Amino acid sequence: MKVALISYEVYPFAKVGGLADVVGALPKYLEKLSVEPIVIMPKHKIVEKNAEKFLYTLEKVKGDIEVPFLKTDEKFDIYKTTIPRTNVPVYFIANDYYFSADEVYEGPDLAEQAIYFSAAVLETLKVLNLPIDVLHVNDWQTGLIPVYLKSLYKDDEFFGKIVTLLTIHNLGYQGIFGSKYMEFSGLPSYLYNIDGIEFYGKINFLKGGILFSDIINTVSPTYAMEIQTKEYGEKLDGVLRLRSSDLYGILNGIDYDEYNPETDRRIYVNYSLNDIEKKYENKKLLQKDLGLPVGENIPMIGMITRLVDQKGLDILSEVLRYIVNYNVQFVILGTGDEKYEDMFRKMEEEFPENISANIKFDINLAQKIYAASDMFLMPSRYEPCGLGQMYSLRYGTIPVVRYTGGLADTVLEYDEKKMIGNGFGFVEYGSSQLLKAVAKAIDFYRNKKVHWKKLVDNAMKTDLSWERSAKEYIKLYNKAMSKRV
Ligand SMILES: Nc1ncnc2c1ncn2[C@@H]1O[C@H](COP(=O)(O)OP(=O)(O)O[C@H]2O[C@H](CO)[C@@H](O)[C@H](O)[C@H]2O)[C@@H](O)[C@H]1O
Numbered sequence: 001m002k003v004a005l006i007s008y009e010v011y012p013f014a015k016v017g018g019l020a021d022v023v024g025a026l027p028k029y030l031e032k033l034s035v036e037p038i039v040i041m042p043k044h045k046i047v048e049k050n051a052e053k054f055l056y057t058l059e060k061v062k063g064d065i066e067v068p069f070l071k072t073d074e075k076f077d078i079y080k081t082t083i084p085r086t087n088v089p090v091y092f093i094a095n096d097y098y099f100s101a102d103e104v105y106e107g108p109d110l111a112e113q114a115i116y117f118s119a120a121v122l123e124t125l126k127v128l129n130l131p132i133d134v135l136h137v138n139d140w141q142t143g144l145i146p147v148y149l150k151s152l153y154k155d156d157e158f159f160g161k162i163v164t165l166l167t168i169h170n171l172g173y174q175g176i177f178g179s180k181y182m183e184f185s186g187l188p189s190y191l192y193n194i195d196g197i198e199f200y201g202k203i204n205f206l207k208g209g210i211l212f213s214d215i216i217n218t219v220s221p222t223y224a225m226e227i228q229t230k231e232y233g234e235k236l237d238g239v240l241r242l243r244s245s246d247l248y249g250i251l252n253g254i255d256y257d258e259y260n261p262e263t264d265r266r267i268y269v270n271y272s273l274n275d276i277e278k279k280y281e282n283k284k285l286l287q288k289d290l291g292l293p294v295g296e297n298i299p300m301i302g303m304i305t306r307l308v309d310q311k312g313l314d315i316l317s318e319v320l321r322y323i324v325n326y327n328v329q330f331v332i333l334g335t336g337d338e339k340y341e342d343m344f345r346k347m348e349e350e351f352p353e354n355i356s357a358n359i360k361f362d363i364n365l366a367q368k369i370y371a372a373s374d375m376f377l378m379p380s381r382y383e384p385c386g387l388g389q390m391y392s393l394r395y396g397t398i399p400v401v402r403y404t405g406g407l408a409d410t411v412l413e414y415d416e417k418k419m420i421g422n423g424f425g426f427v428e429y430g431s432s433q434l435l436k437a438v439a440k441a442i443d444f445y446r447n448k449k450v451h452w453k454k455l456v457d458n459a460m461k462t463d464l465s466w467e468r469s470a471k472e473y474i475k476l477y478n479k480a481m482s483k484r485v
Contacts, residue, residue, distance in 0.1 A: 002036045003027075003134045003477060006121050008114075008141040009104060012054040012084065013092075014044045015363075016104050017306055018252070018387045019169045022219070023138060025255040027088045029470035035477070038130065040121050042099045042113075043079055043092035056081045058092065065127055067119045069152055069186030072112075074098065076120050078128065085257075091128070093120045111177035114205060115185045118144040126158050134477045136165045140175030143209030144185065147197060150212045151188055163480040165473075166213035168206070170384050171227050171234045172310055175205030199235075210239050214480040217248040219385035220406030224249030232382055248476060251409055252385045253466030254394060259370075261395050266367035271396075273460050279371065279396055286372035290356040292329050299328040299445050301438070302373030302397065304366050304388055307336030307344075307359075312379030312402060317343050318431035319438075324354040326442050331369055333358040370395045375441050379426075379434045383407045389423070393459040398452075399423040400441050402434070410464070414444070414455055422459040 009016050011024030027037035041047075043058075051058060063077040079092040093099070098116050101107035122145065125132055137145045146164040153159045181203055182192050192198045197208040210216055218224045224247055226232040228240050240247060258264075261279070262272045268285040271278035280296045287294045301323070305311045317340075324330060332344050332355075344357035358365060370376070376392035378401045385406030389399040393410070401407040403425045414421035424441045426433035445452055 001134065001474070001477060001481075002038070002130075002132050003030065003136055004121075004125065004130070004132045005037060005039045005136045005138070006142045006145060007039070007041055007138040008117070010039055010041045010090065013041065013047045013050055013056075013090065014104050018385070019139060021255070021387055022167075022169065022252050024083065025253065025258075025466055026470060026473065027083060028086050028255070029253070029466040030473065031086055031088055032467075033470055033474060035474060037088050038132075039083065039088060039090040040124060041090065041092060042117050043094035044104050045100050045102055046104065047092060054084055056084055061091075062127060065120070065123055067116065067123055070116065070119050071184045071186065072116065074116065078124055091124055093117055093124065095120075111175070111181050112184060114141045114175060115144060115181065118142060119148060119186075121145060122148055122153060122159070132162055134163055134165060134480055136167065136473075136477070137209060137213070138167045139169050140173055140206040140209070142166075143175060143205035143207070144187075144197075145209075146212035146214075147187065147191065147208040151191060152186065161484055163215075163483055164213040165215045165217065165476055165480050166209040168210075168216065168218045168227070168384070170310075171206070171218075171232070171236065172382070174199075174207065174234065174236065176202050177205070178202055204236075207236060207239055210236065210243055214483045215246050215248070215476050216243055217250050217476060219249070220251050220409045221249035222408045223382075223384045223405035226382070226405060250469055250472040250476070251406060252387060252390070253469040254387060254390045254464050256394075256465055259391050259394050261371060264367055264371070266364045267371040268368065271371075273396070273457060276396060276456060282368065282372040283374070286331070286368050287329070289368075290331065290358075291352075292331075292356055293353055299326075299375065299442055300373045301328055301330045301375045301377055301400075302333075302369040302392070303331070303377045304333045304369055305378070307334045307340035309337070310381055310383070312381050312429070312434070313340045313343075315429065315431040315434050316377070316379055319435040320347055320355075321351070322435055323438055324351050326439065327354075328442060329354055329356070331356045331358070331373065333360070333362065333365055333369055335359055335361050370397060373397045374445055375400050375438075377438070378402070378407060380404060380407060381429060386410070390464045393422055393462045394464060396456040396460045398441060398455050398459055399425075400437050401425040402429060403427050404429075410462070414451070414458075416448075416451060419451070419454050420458065422455065422462050
């Protein structure tokens with residue numbers, strides 16, 4: 001089975017959030033299960049910069065390719081490499097006008113960029129003559145690909161048998177742009193209506209993907225249910241209910257090679273369950289590096305996230321000062337909305353001994369925080385899957401979460417009597433509920449050492465491997481292929 005995974009972000013070439021991790025890891029595990037995956041992504045500026053750091057080389061395989069249908073003369077080149085330590089080919093769509101901004105989601109026009117990329121992906125398959133069974137597209141940036149396939153390309157023999165799977169990593173980002181882009185896209189005007197890609201007088205790229213893909217999935221079973229409700233549906237719940245018989249939830253895995261406390265070179269001291277005391281060496285070294293008071297027994301709460309409303313930062317801001325009153329250290333790493341960046345900077349000024357605000361994107365520091373912290377906070381308003389809680393479990397760091405989406409599917413409230421469970425959490429979204437859950441975790445850490453040890457043990461033994469998820473994806477690919485006419 002030949003599968004092309006299409007994404008705007010793929011680790012290690014370009015990463016903004018969890019999407020990159022997923023599309024970087026899944027093909028590796030598909031390959032082990034005898035699927036033949038390829039990956040296609042834009043050649044963002046950062047892709048060249050990362051080549052040295054992650055030791056890959058980019059080879060130009062074809063140049064000056066035109067994109068039919070689109071209202072543009074911009075041509076693109078194709079570059080190629082492989083995902084490090086695999087044989088998975090990665091093709092890059094290169095165009096200086098569209099993909100030369102410093103950041104992935106910057107540039108002259110995000111809508112045009114995504115349309116251009118989508119159409120260029122189909123041309124790439126064709127000009128390189130890559131026979132594909134399944135096109136696995138991800139998030140809004142690629143949502144128009146199934147629309148192109150089922151409209152402009154529907155009589156093209158090359159694409160005759162290709163089926164599509166859309167993975168929704170985050171329904172909060174849909175790619176909604178003005179109707180003027182209909183013209184640029186070259187898509188037939190009959191698609192601009194309520195049963196097509198029109199959405200309240202605009203175009204919605206993700207809606208296109210939802211309606212035109214053969215199968216759809218989101219990144220956890222709970223989120224797959226939630227998004228069909230008004231509360232979580234972001235105005236697409238109706239469309240999702242329409243497709244509910246083709247809508248699945250598959251929990252992401254994590255890359256056990258990249259995220260392994262026994263071998264991770266980005267952390268200070270490697271450790272495993274058998275020498276867990278070395279984990280606390282990581283804490284002391286991080287405290288020193290961040291200029292916090294050094295002490296093995298000071299509870300450290302970590303948080304690594306994009307600083308956006310989704311992540312529960314409004315309720316956290318209401319209670320952060322009460323949390324630090326418990327004499328804990330709170331270490332945040334993140335970038336995003338200015339109001340949250342400022343809020344954390346100010347809190348750090350006010351509580352320099354308790355709060356370390358690291359407002360930047362830093363993959364190495366992220367690993368150090370996963371390894372050093374005792375607890376990891378994710379009070380998300382909604383969370384399609386969430387990777388942070390999974391990485392922290394793997395590093396023996398106890399997640400404190402709001403039970404929603406994938407957080408509800410991966411974190412189980414610790415049960416003192418049965419000694420099962422791997423974390424703590426709360427259900428109703430609110431600051432007092434959050435504070436209560438954090439206080440409970442701190443109490444266990446300080447006063448119930450035997451249970452804490454068991455928690456760490458349970459956390460590190462939680463099965464979060466990609467093998468399980470990759471097998472589920474293969475089932476979906478087969479389901480999609482059974483829909484071939
Ligand atoms: N400043 C920073 N420096 C270094 N690393 C940083 C960082 N900020 C974030 N990260 C890293 O980015 C990743 C974030 O992944 P998440 O899954 O937690 O959230 P995200 O909302 O981006 O992903 C979306 O897609 C994923 C993938 O499907 C879903 O799990 C999730 O629920 C959905 O919202 C983690 O690897 C984290 O360590």
